[in-house]
Amino acid sequence: MTEVKPPYLQEIILHIGMHKTGSTAIQSALAGYDRDGARYADLGRANHSVPLMFAFDRETTCETSSWIKHFGFTRDLCSRLASNAHVALDRELSLDRRMLIFSGEALSVWSEQAVLALAHRLHGCAEIIRVIAYVRDPVDYANAIVQQRVKTRAPLLPLPSRYQQSLGAYMTAFGHDQVHLRRYDRSHFLHGSVVADFAGQIRIAGVEHNIQSNEAASFDAIRLLHLLARHIPIPVGHPRLVQGWQRLCDWIQTALPGPTLRLPDDLARSLVTRDDIAWLDQTFAIRFDSEGHPDMPTPDEALDAAIRSFLLDGVEDLRDRLAGAMRRCAIPFDHGDSALNLMSRAYTYFVFDAEPTDGRK
DSSP states (O other), X not given: OOOOOSSSEEEEEEEOOOTTSSHHHHHHHHTTOEETTEEEOOSSSSOOHHHHHHHHOHHHHSTTOHHHHHHTOOHHHHHHHXXXXXXXXXXXXXXXXSEEEEEOGGGGGOOHHHHHHHHHHHTTSEEEEEEEEEEOOHHHHHHHHHHHHHHTTOSSSOOOOOHHHHHHHHHHHHOGGGEEEEEOOGGGSGGGOHHHHHHHHHTOOOOOOOOOOOOOOBHHHHHHHHHHHHHSOOOOSSHHHHHHHHHHHHHHHXXXXXXXXXXXXXXXXXXXXXXXXXXXXXXXXXXXXXTTOOSSOOOHHHHHHHHHHXXXXXXXXXXXXXXXXXXXXXXXXXXXXXXXHHHHHHHHHHHHSOOOTTSOO
């Protein structure tokens, strides 16, 4: 890699999420931004999580990693993606700008080793490196992250928030005073927008703030998607399979509206410990109710099993509602099909056949 020497940048902004705090909206709003000396880095995609992961997170991107195996990446592909990421990063760091902005919510769950590798690369490229993150109420976070991970077919549904471990790594790498944590509460944001709040924090103008975050699917839709994901091979290896899954997610979100996922409170609270909530208060003066949260972390596998059991309980009762939605959209099925068979037919339809006749996707 070519080392970039100062004084190219006055400031690097590193937005690290956290998950389910409007990161997609921030990334969508800033993609292509290059104004008044401030630039949103172009690493090939608006969300910088994956390029930076391949560049610096060796543990996640090695060929024995469960993440790599889950999504079917080959060693050659991983090597090529890492090389491309370094080239793009070198190019961006060499530009004559006063500020360069990066954003990737997955950076908030990196290992300390990966964070230190990123810090080593960025140190010396700017006078100031500021790390900015948002944190959501733990129970709200638990419900939102499980929904997202069902839709993205993650191998483990829970993604526990370990604030001290995650944010502590950035404090070690970049300095305590350079890590800024804000509570994710749209009622306290300018225009009710996390995009407007973020733009204000880094003092940039001309950013469209009416950007919608990912829309939530109904509880019924999430239960049925989870049912299918549990019983079919993960759709990777061909773009058509991935596109079919995304079209299925989009369709069922529209076809089966209703209340969103709400985990039992004791299960939702299991994703965050009392100690981590206390650490947030002591370190950043951000307070959440710690009542009902466990003293010790719950093992990921135990959390995963409990969440999956909750999602599968009574899911067959949704069979008639799903059949009605498929009938309205002329998606073929047999009258004796179970809920799982109906979902399999719907997925196959969106992989190989035309759009639903009523225009839903």
